[in-house]
């Protein structure tokens with residue numbers, strides 16, 4: 289351990305970072321841009337499907353049913369159409385995402401006590417949007433049935449036998465931005481920091497400065513540590529910016545202790561920087577290293593729980609996800625930000641991140657050679 | 662009573678049957694010679710003759726495939742890090758940070774060699790003796806070829822090493838800058854620093870106290886410029902010998 293050597297190394301990295309303001313600006317702008325893009329574009333709570341109605345029954349009953357549908361907020365009545373073909377055409381052409389079709393005998397069948405049919409066509413090309421619409425349509429159907437059956441049997445006064453009410457916790461409005469923002473912080477930190485550090489050593493190799501660097505008495509770990517210290521700061525700035533913008537634009541709350549969040553983030557940042565350094569020792573040039581880094585980025589998005597719930601994954605994918613620091617960080621940050629958890633609940637995840645940080649840093653240092661072999 | 666020890670200690674660099682193979686290529690082939698303290702020692706040879714590979718082994722940057730080399734009292738294969746702390750090395754390609762200023766590069770290498778409070782004084786020394794006084798705030802990347810070389814030598818000597826290796830320091834530099842560079846090399850040698858320099862400029866050969874002539878990784882001549890000429894037969898200059906060697910190898 290030599291404080292002066294390490295200080296020189298860190299200072300040099302900071303000066304180089306300052307001399308490249310374009311990259312610095314990019315590192316700070318990209319996270320905010322990604323947040324806004326993801327926050328506005330990936331809305332898993334897409335509602336308000338434009339809907340056309342082909343109502344051959346033209347009855348008070350059919351109008352009441354349409355009203356129940358639009359009351360769910362999943363359907364917005366666009367216009368009436370005058371044939372089945374026209375209804376299909378509207379969905380085909382994209383003017384409508386759903387069509388409701390009533391047969392001529394809809395009201396008549398209802399009155400007779402027979403089964404009246406109503407058809408709801410949903411454009412299911414976007415599964416999330418269509419699923420909630422389908423769910424809503426079925427619910428409206430069920431409610432109507434219950435009401436009618438109750439009216440017929442006169443059982444209404446006794447109330448319904450079972451009334452299931454689901455109350456979403458932590459994110460009561462089911463706003464997906466709220467859920468996504470903490471995830472985005474994790475994904476951005478991970479991806480940007482891995483790529484930056486992966487390139488840093490190999491860039492020195494390519495420009496010829498590495499040869500001059502490794503002929504000095506700098507210890508391997510001093511070189512490694514000097515490379516990551518400035519980026520811990522960059523990571524913190526990125527995280528704080530995204531959290532702030534998320535709070536202001538998407539009203540993301542921070543319910544848990546900020547100190548725990550920043551502490552856990554430190555472990556996460558170091559784990560990713562260590563992984564980046566490790567990757568950088570695996571290749572001889574920037575192209576190779578970039579390829580290797582991308583090997584980690586896709587699983588980060590797909591298997592960590594950022595995009596898809598881990599509970600729904602096949603065992604192998606779930607197992608692979610356990611090898612990604614992001615998996616643990618997502619649980620941590622969502623726990624702290626959305627549920628108001630602290631380290632009392634989340635210490636196992638923090639411990640895992642600390643393990644990753646130490647292990648990756650040690651692997652990288654171990655593999656880094658102070659020779660040109 | 663060891664009679665051998667003082668003699669060994671007299672040599673600042675000593676190669677014994679040094680070999681470096683890259684796969685099937687033998688870049689350095691059983692080379693042996695010694696370098697005395699305070700000498701300006703030349704390693705000459707055409708492209709690909711193994712000059713850089715030899716120097717890299719002597720600096721602890723490459724592991725010898727075979728043989729040993731002692732530099733400043735340490736075995737390069739056994740204690741490469743010890744060797745590194747005692748030597749200065751200026752690589753063939755400009756290896757300093759182009760986005761750092763002259764002062765920042767000097768301060769970085771000074772800090773890396775742990776100069777502590779002596780840093781300011783060494784920095785002033787380096788700029789003075791390397792004729793960089795006016796350039797402290799200039800970015801290293803925009804310096805002229807000659808200035809770059811002098812800065813590289815300054816960085817390699819911040820920690821006052823007893824041996825300095827310079828790999829083709831005057832390549833691609835104009836004649837005036839070359840002459841200045843040689844003046845600086847002679848000044849440092851006069852202070853007792855051993856300067857080991859590779860070149861393929863034959864007109865520079867006369868400037869060496871002694872030189873080793875490499876061809877295809879083999880040592881083909883060793884001694885003072887006059888001795889080397891004699892080893893190849895007295896007629897002709899070193900330049901003729903060089904060209905003859907290159908043609909023989911081609």
Ligand SMILES: Nc1ncnc2c1ncn2[C@@H]1O[C@H](COP(=O)(O)OP(=O)(O)OP(=O)(O)O)[C@@H](O)[C@H]1O
Nearest residue numbers: 683686688706707708709710711712713714715861
């Ligand atoms: N890392 C390496 N891998 C494989 N072969 C190498 C490596 N380094 C050098 N060589 C080969 O070893 C031989 C000697 O190369 P070296 O760079 O030592 O020559 P040199 O005398 O310094 O040449 P130049 O005057 O061009 O700088 C060459 O044939 C070169 O191709």
Ligand SMILES: [Mg+2]
Nearest residue numbers: 712713714753
């Ligand atoms: Mg060379």
